[in-house]
Amino acid sequence: MTCRICGAELPEGAMFCGECGSSTSATPESRRRPDPRPGDTTVIERPARRNSGVISIPVDGFRAAVAIGSVDDSGGELLAPAAPALREPLHTAPVAARFVLTFSTGETRTVFGSGLIGRRPLPQPGEVFDHLVQIADRSLSVSKTHVEFGEHDGTLWVADRFSGNGTIVRRPDDGAMRCEPGRRYLVPRGSRVELAEQFFVVS
Structure with a gap:
């Protein structure tokens, strides 16, 4: 047994x-542990002195980058605008915003799309991510799956995945803010995201 x-x-x-x-x-x-608010993207009202915070993203905002020659909802093939010199349609896919995450451990990762960060990040059944970023943390202060990240209108966002020690966001033009688990917070380039005793800087 x-x-x-x-x-x-x-x-x-x-x-x-x-x-x-x-x-x-x-x-x-x-x-x-079940997520007490599955799919919750409700906007939290914040004081006017802060310029960005929790965001609400529609479900269709997370569609993967369109593949070359894929078909849109009307059945037509998606093409890029014609180049002026060629006057012929070019098949291109949208370019996803890329972010460089510089960790306190000395590691650097370039990411795009969505992902999980932690000591041993593991998606829930049915979840699919572009990146699983592992942090070497001998103190075990970082949870196995600590935060989720994604992109919205060219800006990175993070959401605490109900971690044991929490997540703090420090923006360049704002004070420190502790993330409420399950909510998405915008982290512009230059921001620092603290995961217990470790952190990373977004650029």
Whole structure:
């Protein structure tokens, strides 16, 4: 008999695991804390002195970059405007905004689209991301899946994924702000995002 949470060997008839304390009927799915506000993108009103904060993004704002020669909703092929010299349609895909994340560990990552950051980031079932960025944190202050990030109108946003030690955003023209879990916060270039004892700077 094996614990389905930590994999420890258990004696027959055991009701709890002696290693992790889990019930022998527990599964990784049953131990996962449910998101109390799934899909919540409600805007939070903030004092006028701050120039940006929580954003509300429509679902269609997260469509992946259009592939070359893909078909739009009306059935027509998506083409870029014709170049003046050639007068012929060019097949191009929209260019996604790219951001450089410089971590306190000395690592640098160039990212675009969406992703997760943490000690061992892992998507939930059904989630798909462009990046899974792993932070080396020996103090274990950073959660396994600490924050989610994405792009909105050319600006990076982050959302705390109910991490153990929280997330703080420091913008160049604003004070520090602790992120409410599950809400998206704009982080313009030059901002610093603190993940417990580690941080990264967006450029």
